[in-house]
Amino acid sequence: MAYVAVKGGEQAILNSHRLIAEDRRGDPEVPELTVSQISEQLGLAVDRVMCEGSVYDRELAALALKQAQGDAVEAIFLLRAFRTTLARLAVSNAIDTDQMAIERRISATFKDIPGGQVLGSTYEYTHRLLDFDLLDPADVEGSKAKTADAPLDPNLPRAFDSISDEGLIEAELPAPDQTSVFDLTREPLTLPASRDQRLQNLSRGDEGFVVGLAYSALRGYSAGHPYVGETRVGDVALEIVPEELGFSVSVGDITVTECQMLDLFAGSADEPARFTRGYGLAFGRSERKAMGMAIVDRSLRCHEYGEEPKYPVQDEEFVLSHTDNLEAAGFVSHLTLPHYVDFQGDLQFIRQLRREQIDSRSTKEAAE
Known part of the structure; x- marks a missing residue:
């Protein structure tokens, strides 16, 4: 019977595909949104899809967003699925x-840090009022803000280097027993997890969930x-070492957001008091994600x-098993699939319980 039901739904599924295409296109009188427009004008959405989809490609992420009608989780699903078809050419x-x-x-x-604070592009100081001028793009054409006259020094020291030199902040040291970096895109998560597994998990994890966990820590x-010890947004060089060359070559630049959180540690019998670190790194301009990630990272280091x-x-x-938005969305969405047999079993069970309860009450009343 199940096979017949599936076959009977085939035409409905095909019809659903056609309806998706119509809904995606919308009113044919309105110009169709292009992938380049999404990439250039919905950049923060593209950055999130790249980060959680584990593919740094703005065009593909924009295409996924268009195909998914702006549904970020569905777009991430599409990008990850495409990722599985790609060859592994090198490790950077x-x-x-x-x-x-x-x-x-x-x-x-x-307040004052070497090189100065660089505000950059941020919504933090906007008034959060709807800008009705955006309804007519012609009204705001050419209204770009003035940028810096000269490029910033690429060797700006960390904001907290001065107190790092005093030993007041935990030093950044590689794990003593780690010979290679875990690859969560090719290997399943293992528990207890090493820190590289945790950081990869959080970077790929759902932004809302990670930020919600960070919020719980703050509350x-x-x-x-x-x-916030320092948050940086900018371009970094991506380098690989080709076997035939034996030295590093740059294959391009990527935009990333990095956040280092500092948290007070009162010390112990074996460890002096100091600030400890939480770390976050995400593709693109993803400051909220990187900050949330850094807070959760420090929280998960409690055993250390x-x-x-x-x-x-x-x-x-709990944290690492529930960050993945594709698994979460899939598990919730699977409830829309046929559960006829399960429901009938539970329905029969409820009827049996009710009969037993009625019989029990009748027996009790008769005894009284």
Whole structure:
């Protein structure tokens, strides 16, 4: 019977595909949205799809958004599915964010930092009022803001380098027993997870979920109050080492957002008091994601500092098992598929329970 039901729904599925195409196009009197327009004018949406889809390609991410009618999760699904068809040509070197061509760089820990605060492009200081001038693009054509006259120094020191030199901030050191970086796109998550697994998981994870977990930590469901040590947005060189050459060559630049959170650690019998770090890195201009990621990363490092995990954001299995938006969306959406047999089984079970309850009451009343 199940096979007949599936075959019977084939025409309905084909009709649904045609309706999707019609809904995607919308009113044919309105000019169709192009992939280049999405890439250039909906850049933050494109950045999110690239980040959570694990493919740095603005055109493909914009195409996925168009195909998905702007549904970010569906677009991420499309991009990840395409990713599985791509050959693995090389493994890049670790990017050097100290050499970033900076577009935005801020720190909440010091008022004055070497090289200065660079506000860049941000909605933080906008009034959050609808701009009705955007209804007629001709009215705002050519109204670009003035940018810096000269490029920023690509070797700007970290905002907190001065106190790092005093040993007041946890040093950045590679894991002593790690010979290679885990690749979450090719291997399943293992628990307990190493930090590279956790960071990859959070970077690919759903932005809303990661930020929600970070929010829970800030509201008191965690042990500390973090500070934005520094957030950087800009372009970094991507380099590989071809086997036939034996030295690094640049294959292009990518835009990334990096955030380092600082959190107070009071010290222990073996460790001095200092600030510890949480780290976030995401494709494109993804500041909210990188900040949320850094907060969650520090929360999940509680075991390293002898802190007792008491809150959801500190529960590694809970956090890392529920970040993936494709798994979450798929599990919720699967409820729309046929569950006739399951429901009939539960329906029969409920009827049986009700009969037993009625019989039990009748027996009790008779005994009284």
